[in-house]
Amino acid sequence: MQVATSRAKKETSDGVPTRRFVFLLLDRFTMISFAGAIEPLRLANRMLGKSAYSWRLAGENGRDVSCSNGASFHLDMGLEEIDREDTLLVCGGIDVQKATTKPVLNWLRREARRGVSIGGICTGSYTMAKAGLLDGKKATIHWENQDAFLEEFEEVRLTKSVFVIDGNRMTTAGGTSSLDLMLKIIAQDHGEDLANSVADQLIYSSIRTDQDTQRLSVPTRIGVRHPKLSQVIQIMEANIEDPISPATLADDVGMSTRQLERLFRRYLNRSPKRYYMELRLQKARNLLMQTDMSVINVALACGFASPSHFSKCYRAHYQTTPYRERGSFGKPGATRLSI
Missing domain, CATH: 1.10.10.60 (Homeodomain-like)
Structure with a gap:
């Protein structure tokens, strides 16, 4: 399965395409899922010796946000228009319904109409579904939230997969599943060897696919x-x-x-x-x-x-x-x- 977001990007001085991710950090987002998404990009750059990936941190107030363990992050931007070629990842966590505000929903809908590829990290899937971005799409969310999700979003084809890619929509189940999604993207952008090398750096010995389920048998x-x-x-x-x-x-x-x-x-x-x-x-x-x-x-x-x-x-x-x-x-x- 090909990720539909691998469009042409800006280039570095030596001609290497640079792909940018915008991480929307919702209030009380889960750090492990965010780290699992951003660290593979950093390591890919390091191993390539080039800035193949770049990223910006966005949030509703445009200044700072705290994750579920209390750590604070300084944001690069607010809910401003991004490049159509960017990949937008919504990072959720605890109390995601409270963090899913009207300004956030309006921003996501606007960027989706412009053709931006959007993904949900952890409970970010809920925010995407609330914005109507997963209607008729396959998606996943943390197993603990599946019952509630199914009750509220009947039009979403919910699965128990570790991650799901359906067109230009991506969702992950939480925990370390974001790492598997990013390794998939890196493999498609730069080959399996680089993705495996990044996994080795992370001492991540078993890369999961979208065919793997999130709960134990x-x-x-x-x-x-x-x-x-x-x-x-x-x-x-x-x-x-x-x-x-x-x-x-x-x-x-x-x-x-x-x-x-x-x-x-x-x-x-x-x-x-x-x-x-x-x-x-x-x-x-x-x-x-x-x-x-x-x-x-x-x-x-x-x-x-x-x-x-x-x-x-x-x-x-x-x-x-x-x-x-x-x-x-x-x-x-x-x-x-x-x-």
């Missing part, structure tokens, strides 16, 4: 390598809104209900019903913290027939009610990351 996550157990859990995860009965789950993998019960007790020390309930409650908690969906709609989205039953189950598991959970995280809809 079920066996790795649960620490158990039993094919039928993994298969049942995958079915559960794919059917949160309309839960499937243990009898049907057992039948789907060629087991009796009693065998399924023993399998879960042996490896996970809980019943299939209990494990399924925990998955549903985990999704409910994500929706409560990351969206402004009503508690009733959260309950329905997680397979609970009534708010009272949902509240009872939630309190038994988390020792608080759904309403208090939402209140403890401040304003509804504030997206938070664990990275």
